Amino acid sequence: MGNPTLDVTWAVEWLRKSAAVVAENRMALIELDRVIGDGDHGENLDRGFTAILEKLDAEPPTTPGAAFKLAAMALMSKVGGAAGPLYGTAFLRAATTLGDASELDAPALAAALGAARDGVVARGKAEVGEKTMIDAWTPAVDAAAAAAASGMGPAELLDAAATAAEAGAVSTDPLIARKGRASYLGERAIGHRDPGAASSALILRAAAQAAGVNA
Ligand code: ADP
Ligand code: MG
Numbered sequence: 001m002g003n004p005t006l007d008v009t010w011a012v013e014w015l016r017k018s019a020a021v022v023a024e025n026r027m028a029l030i031e032l033d034r035v036i037g038d039g040d041h042g043e044n045l046d047r048g049f050t051a052i053l054e055k056l057d058a059e060p061p062t063t064p065g066a067a068f069k070l071a072a073m074a075l076m077s078k079v080g081g082a083a084g085p086l087y088g089t090a091f092l093r094a095a096t097t098l099g100d101a102s103e104l105d106a107p108a109l110a111a112a113l114g115a116a117r118d119g120v121v122a123r124g125k126a127e128v129g130e131k132t133m134i135d136a137w138t139p140a141v142d143a144a145a146a147a148a149a150s151g152m153g154p155a156e157l158l159d160a161a162a163t164a165a166e167a168g169a170v171s172t173d174p175l176i177a178r179k180g181r182a183s184y185l186g187e188r189a190i191g192h193r194d195p196g197a198a199s200s201a202l203i204l205r206a207a208a209q210a211a212g213v214n215a
Helices: 008-024 026-036 041-058 064-078 083-098 106-124 134-149 154-170 181-189 195-210
Strands: none
Touching: 008 026, 008 041, 008 064, 008 195, 026 041, 026 181, 026 195, 041 064, 041 083, 041 195, 064 083, 083 106, 083 195, 106 134, 106 154, 134 154, 134 195, 154 195
């Protein structure tokens, strides 16, 4: 399935596809956050990814790491609330892990996704099962590590990670939230999907699509 490595073209395409899918799902994410939060998640992310698009046009990055650093800076400066700094940290940690590498093989991708997740945990202190974006990220990282260990290529790895993130987002439905605004709701959060887990699944699916996966 496709190339053994991904480069800056993939990284930029991932960010562009993420911006598109966030814009498309802006209202749906607002609606999810309206039910168990304050209703700004879709708007926050849309503003951040629009800023990323502007930066990509203004100063095109030359490595995947530079693309993710650009994304991190835009998200941290433009997105308020919990999600901006969390996503910003994720992209920044991925950028740091990749350094100035120009070609990413499956193990490098798995390491970057793992570093991104670890950044979210370092910042937000959430564990799996607390109804946050970590419930999407951690299964995605585990699937990516398993894919790399079994010799899959980058596109298959990203497909597996996105599929795991999608299942992880669905798994937040019956949970009580232990972190973030939704934690104030107690049992009233039961039956509702976590908006950050939902957006994480969309963004990780965009990564697979940028690598040529048709799903
Ligand atoms: P805010 O809650 O400040 O309005 P957003 O609505 O943009 O910010 O983002 C809410 C999402 O952030 C939640 O759905 C959840 O996935 C994520 N989140 C909140 N707190 C944490 C945390 N401590 N760790 C991980 N993710 C978190
Ligand atoms: Mg919110």
